[in-house]
Amino acid sequence: xxxxxxxxxxxxxxxxxxxxxxxxxxxxxxxxxxxxxxxxGARLTQAAGILLQLPQDxxxxxxxxxxxxxxxxxxxxxxxxxxxxxxxxxxxxxxxxSAYQKSPRSVINTYAYLASLPATFPLxxxxxxxxxxxxxxxxxGTYLTSRQTLNANESLVLRILGFQTHVALPHALSITxxxxxxxIPSPSGTALAARTFEHLNAALxxxxxxxxxxxxxxxxxxxxxxxxxxxxxxxxxxxxWEVFDCEREDLGFLVxxxxxxxxxxxxxxxxxxxxxKVPLTAKQVAGEIEKRTMLEEGA
Amino acid sequence: xxxxxxxASSAADKAEEARRKLEKEEKKKAKxxxxxxxxxxxxxxxxxxxxxxxxxxxxxxNGDEEASxxxxxxxxxxxxxxxxxxxASQRPRKLLRFAAPGWGPCRSVDNYEPLNRIxxxxxxxxxxxxxxxxxxxxxxxxxxxxxLADGFPITALREIQTLRASAxxxxxxxxxxxxxxxxxxxxxxxxxxxxxxxxxTLQEEMSEPFLPSEVKTLLLQLVSAMDFLHERWIxxxxxxxxxxxxxxxxxxxxxxxxxxRYVSEPPPKxxxxxxxxxxxxxPELLLGAExxxxxxxxxxxxxxxxxxxxKEPLFMGKNEVDELSKIFTLCGPPTLHSWPTFRRLPxxxxxxxxxxPPNLTxxxxxxxxxxxxxxxxxxxxxLTNSGTALLSALLSLDPLTRPSASEVLKHPYFEEIPRxxxxxxxxxxxxxxxxxxxxxWSPNAPVRxxxxxxxxxxxxxxxxxxxIFGGNSEAGGAGFALRMG
Numbered sequence: 001x002x003x004x005x006x007x008x009x010x011x012x013x014x015x016x017x018x019x020x021x022x023x024x025x026x027x028x029x030x031x032x033x034x035x036x037x038x039x040x041g042a043r044l045t046q047a048a049g050i051l052l053q054l055p056q057d058x059x060x061x062x063x064x065x066x067x068x069x070x071x072x073x074x075x076x077x078x079x080x081x082x083x084x085x086x087x088x089x090x091x092x093x094x095x096x097x098s099a100y101q102k103s104p105r106s107v108i109n110t111y112a113y114l115a116s117l118p119a120t121f122p123l124x125x126x127x128x129x130x131x132x133x134x135x136x137x138x139x140x141g142t143y144l145t146s147r148q149t150l151n152a153n154e155s156l157v158l159r160i161l162g163f164q165t166h167v168a169l170p171h172a173l174s175i176t177x178x179x180x181x182x183x184i185p186s187p188s189g190t191a192l193a194a195r196t197f198e199h200l201n202a203a204l205x206x207x208x209x210x211x212x213x214x215x216x217x218x219x220x221x222x223x224x225x226x227x228x229x230x231x232x233x234x235x236x237x238x239x240x241w242e243v244f245d246c247e248r249e250d251l252g253f254l255v256x257x258x259x260x261x262x263x264x265x266x267x268x269x270x271x272x273x274x275x276x277k278v279p280l281t282a283k284q285v286a287g288e289i290e291k292r293t294m295l296e297e298g299a
Numbered sequence: 300x301x302x303x304x305x306x307a308s309s310a311a312d313k314a315e316e317a318r319r320k321l322e323k324e325e326k327k328k329a330k331x332x333x334x335x336x337x338x339x340x341x342x343x344x345x346x347x348x349x350x351x352x353x354x355x356x357x358x359x360x361n362g363d364e365e366a367s368x369x370x371x372x373x374x375x376x377x378x379x380x381x382x383x384x385x386x387a388s389q390r391p392r393k394l395l396r397f398a399a400p401g402w403g404p405c406r407s408v409d410n411y412e413p414l415n416r417i418x419x420x421x422x423x424x425x426x427x428x429x430x431x432x433x434x435x436x437x438x439x440x441x442x443x444x445x446x447l448a449d450g451f452p453i454t455a456l457r458e459i460q461t462l463r464a465s466a467x468x469x470x471x472x473x474x475x476x477x478x479x480x481x482x483x484x485x486x487x488x489x490x491x492x493x494x495x496x497x498x499x500t501l502q503e504e505m506s507e508p509f510l511p512s513e514v515k516t517l518l519l520q521l522v523s524a525m526d527f528l529h530e531r532w533i534x535x536x537x538x539x540x541x542x543x544x545x546x547x548x549x550x551x552x553x554x555x556x557x558x559x560r561y562v563s564e565p566p567p568k569x570x571x572x573x574x575x576x577x578x579x580x581x582p583e584l585l586l587g588a589e590x591x592x593x594x595x596x597x598x599x600x601x602x603x604x605x606x607x608x609x610k611e612p613l614f615m616g617k618n619e620v621d622e623l624s625k626i627f628t629l630c631g632p633p634t635l636h637s638w639p640t641f642r643r644l645p646x647x648x649x650x651x652x653x654x655x656p657p658n659l660t661x662x663x664x665x666x667x668x669x670x671x672x673x674x675x676x677x678x679x680x681x682l683t684n685s686g687t688a689l690l691s692a693l694l695s696l697d698p699l700t701r702p703s704a705s706e707v708l709k710h711p712y713f714e715e716i717p718r719x720x721x722x723x724x725x726x727x728x729x730x731x732x733x734x735x736x737x738x739x740w741s742p743n744a745p746v747r748x749x750x751x752x753x754x755x756x757x758x759x760x761x762x763x764x765x766x767i768f769g770g771n772s773e774a775g776g777a778g779f780a781l782r783m784g
Contacts, residue, residue, distance in 0.1 A: 013399040074404045096453055097460060099567050104449065151450040155485065158451060163459050163477040164402035215397060237316075245395040 011168040014212040018072030027079040029285060030292070034078060035207045036268060037285065038070055040120050040278035041083040042205045044111075048091055051110045056201065058098050061167040062090040063204045064211045069160055071212065076160055081153070082281040084111060089153035097165065108146045112136045120278040121269045167211075171200055174220035177244055181224075181236065188233050195227035196220075199258050207264055208257045214250060221246040222254030408478045408488050411439060417732045427493055427732060437475065438493040438732075444485060454557055455487065461533050461559040462489070470524035472544060472554040494544035494552055495730035498607075501545065504728065508610035511681070512720035513549075518604055519708070519719055520551040525600060526704035528559075529593040535559050536574040538599035540606055549725025566590040575599060577622050578612045582633070582696050585623050587645035594698035600707070601693025608679055608690075623650070629674055630694050638697035685712040 024034045042063045049059030066087055069076050076086065088111045095102040116136035117126060138146065158165075174196050178184045183192050200223045203210045210219060221241045228235050241251050272278055279285045411428040417438065418425050424441045442455045462474040473492045480486025498517075502508070509517065521543065528535060536558035544552045558574050570591065575584060581598035583591060605613040613629065616622025627633070633641045641647055675691050676682075682690065689712045695701045702710070713719060729735035 010397045010399055012402050015401050018401075068402065072403075092450065093456075096450070097456055099563070099569070101453075101569070147448070151447065154450045159405050159479060162402050162405050164400070164463075165456070165460060166463060215399060242392050242394060247394060 008168050008173070009215070009217060011211070011215055012068075012164050012166060013215065014068070014071055014209070018075070019209070019213070021073045022071055023073060023075050023077035024070065024079065026073060027077045028289065029078050030289070033279075033285070033288060033292075034070075036271070036278050037078055037083050037280065038067060038209075039205055039207055039264075039268060041066055041087050041280060043120070044084060044114060044280065045087045045091055046201075046205070047114055048087065048107070048110045051113070052091065052095070052102050052106055054091070054095060054098075054100055054102070057169055057171065058094055058100060059091070060169050060171075060201070060204055060211075061165075062087075062094040064167045065090040065094065065157065065161065065165065067209055067212055068164075069157055071209065074160070076156070078285050079282050081156065084115065084280040085149055085153045086157060087111075087280075088150055089157045092150055093154050093157060093165065104147045104150055105143065107150065108138055108143055109136075112138050112146075115280075118277075119275050120272055121274060121276075123274055168216045169200075170216035170220035170223070171197060173216050174200065174224055177220055177224055180243075181240070183224075183228070183233060188231060192224075192227055192231050192233050195231055196223045199223040199226050202261050203254075203258055205265075206257055206261055210254060210257055214254060217244050218246045218250045218254060220244070222251055222258060225251060226255055226258045405477055405479045408439070408480050408486070410478065411437065411490070413439070415734055428490075430490075436493045436733075438472075438491045439478075440489040440491065441480075442487045442489065444487070457560045458556040459489070461528075461556045461561070462491075464531060464533065465528065465556075468524060468527045469550070470520045470552055471527070472552040491554070492552070493732070494546045494550075494554075495733060496545045496547075496728060497541050497554075497732075498543045498545060498551075498603075499539070499541035500731050501728060502540065502606070502610050504731070505610065509607055510717075510720070511686075512717040513725065514604070514607045515713055515717070515719035516549065516722060516725070517545075517551055517607060518600075519713060521553070521600060521603065522704050522707045524551075524553045525593075525596055526708060529596070529704050532561050532563060533559055534562050534593060535596050535599075537576060537579075538596055538603065539576045539579045540603055540612075543603070547725075547727040547730070549720075549722030562592065564592075566592060577616055577619070578602065578614055580622065581698065582623065582626055583641075583644065583698050585619050585626075586641065586647050586650075589645075592698065593703065594701045597693055597701050597704065597707070598698075600704075601690060601701075604690055604693060605679070608682060620650075626694075626696075629678065630691075630696055631674060633696045637695075641696065683712070683715060685710070685715055688712070 022034065025031060029037075045063045045066050046059055049056075049062060069086055069090070070078065088107055092102065092104065092107045095107075113136040119126065175184065175193065178189065178193060178196065183189050200219060203219060203223070214222075221244050225235070225241070227233075239248065241248070277284075279288045410432065411430055414427040414429060414436075416424065416426045426439050426441075428437055428439045429435065430437055442452070442458075444452060444455075459474070459477060462471070465471040466473065472494070475490040475492065478488045478490055480488065508514075525535070525538075535553065535556065537555060538553070542553065542555040544554050546552075562570070570589065572584060572587065572589065575581070575595060579599040579602045581591070581595040584595055602613050614622055614625040616625050631637070635642070675687055675694070679687060679690065689702075689707065689710050692700070692702050693707070
């Protein structure tokens with residue numbers, strides 16, 4: 001079979017086997033904990049990307065690679081690899097292939113700072129309070145070991161993903177689609193585009209792993225659909241999404257997933273609280289599982 | 300709010316819709332049934348996938364169905380909803396589907412049996428191997444891992460990235476997979492299709508240069524690959540005859556993307572100047588240009604074009620300065636008219652150029668701006684006018700006047716007689732990479748009066764036509780050549 005050239009329209013997608021199983025679950029990580037960790041890891045990647053002043057498309061690619069890493073029986077296990085290290089490796093790897101290469105130093109500093117924050121879902125004031133550099137300063141010795149870890153995890157990510165680093169994003173496509181639908185330019189066009197992008201970026205963190213299950217065109221159509229409904233822009237009559245090769249079934253699923261994302265995040269915040277930290281290292285994950293077993297036995 | 304969209308329906312729309320609805324009412328039932336069956340099968344597949352996703356994500360899909368105004372998944376199956384099912388009932392529409400590749404962990408190099416080394420280049424070791432499962436003959440390129448302080452070498456990453464992006468292009472070598480070594484697990488091998496020859500070794504072994512019709516075919520294949528790459532914003536940056544592979548069916552493929560990278564317009568700031576093997580390096584790079592574009596590849600194409608005609612590299616410079624002087628000897632020194640911006644290049648200051656005469660008459664200016672084909676003419680006496688025009692255009696000193704790959708493809712040189720030779724009519728050769736020994740005697744063009752006796756003359760009395768009939772993927776070269784046109 002001749003391999004298809006990858007383009008802005010095609011993305012490697014997960015197989016059903018990859019979606020139904022994971023190394024972490026084989027190792028005994030509860031599914032809900034796994035969901036929480038992958039979500040928190042994706043948020044960590046997003047935060048690091050912003051601090052590293054990377055453009056959103058680079059950050060989005062890193063998050064997609066991060067998510068790809070954990071799924072399937074041949075993927076990485078949360079009890080074997082540190083989610084935070086894998087996050088750092090993906091952002092380092094993606095930035096390396098982009099026009100915005102970041103030094104290992106910058107990446108390590110950023111992750112040290114983010115690890116020093118007291119909570120996974122901190123109050124906004126936490127960022128302002130975290131001004132004490134001594135809590136996240138990286139010494140030269142720590143830096144050298146961290147760099148080794150970073151490089152080892154970069155190789156690990158490449159190995160697990162079979163060097164498949166191609167990520168096609170729906171953002172630019174969605175703009176083209178909105179132009180095709182004459183939403184851009186229009187008075188509400190800017191608001192609609194902004195809302196569409198917000199949904200596309202939120203979908204990166206979705207527990208349904210939308211970027212692994214749906215091609216960019218479908219994601220773009222769904223985000224426009226949701227955004228237009230929210231803003232009140234009138235959509236065309238008829239099955240306009242088919243113009244963009246999107247099926248009604250896929251659209252329905254994605255609209256539901258994008259709509260339910262806010263509720264999911266609220267539940268997560270409630271679950272972990274404003275102080276709690278989602279375990280992002282293998283050791284912490286093992287600790288969390290142990291804690292849960294003890295609680296169950298005690299109850 | 301709602302009024303801002305052109306999709307807001309007017310009274311006329313409504314009337315039209317009502318009329319259409321009426322028309323469809325009769326046909327609807329039968330078609331709806333047919334459509335539904337199709338959809339049900341589709342939905343079954345979809346639901347399976349969706350269920351899988353939901354279990355994986357550990358979240359129920361029916362959370363806040365009512366709150367979100369989604370186009371209900373189940374609504375399509377209910378018969379009482381006219382508006383939507385009407386549209387659907389027209390006829391099943393064909394939606395574009397793109398093949399989505401997957402991913403999985405790298406396999407081990409143990410899946411391949413090593414056969415022999417092909418070459419050890421600056422970029423790594425290439426050997427010939429056989430895939431144990433399929434028996435396919437492949438080329439295994441071991442990547443050089445250096446500068447590991449910065450992690451996985453960026454050149455290797457780019458090579459994989461650009462080769463993956465070129466998958467499916469006939470004239471770019473196919474990357475089958477990336478495999479890992481077993482002993483030091485850090486060894487990374489690229490598994491690529493094996494081709495019998497590279498143009499450099501092949502030309503060294505040939506007693507005569509390629510025929511004009513063959514040169515055209517080779518050049519067309521090369522330029523079509525460059526067109527593909529440049530259209531996708533990829534620069535190869537190391538085009539040379541040793542990186543151009545050919546099989547025994549006359550097909551050419553570009554290999555070694557170790558220098559390749561994605562670029563942009565305006566060019567990215569972090570472009571490295573040290574690219575392209577010296578003999579194929581464009582004058583702007585030799586003069587230290589910090590920004591460059593696809594035209595550096597086109598210069599290399601020009602060098603390869605000349606090399607195919609002459610059977611030896613055009614500019615065999617010993618160092619950068621020598622290379623430049625060889626270029627200026629053949630193409631003439633740059634003038635402010637032939638290359639207005641060359642003096643601004645960093646290294647141009649250190650070079651003494653013949654002065655541009657002041658006070659030129661318009662005709663003299665014209666004669667200076669149009670590249671004179673004279674020196675090229677004397678070097679390529681057998682090349683036609685349009686061939687000379689193409690070669691001198693590709694070898695224009697000023698990158699701005701050098702043609703792009705898509706322009707070269709339309710050049711009249713390829714239209715005139717002799718037309719490009721069909722690849723199936725190409726001669727075959729013994730492959731060095733497959734360790735086929737060159738036979739002592741190899742046929743040349745038949746000389747008038749020389750009678751052919753298959754039984755006696757041809758090497759051991761056996762005629763091996765396996766190559767030209769192309770039965771197996773790795774056609775053995777019999778050293779058979781049809782010299783015509």
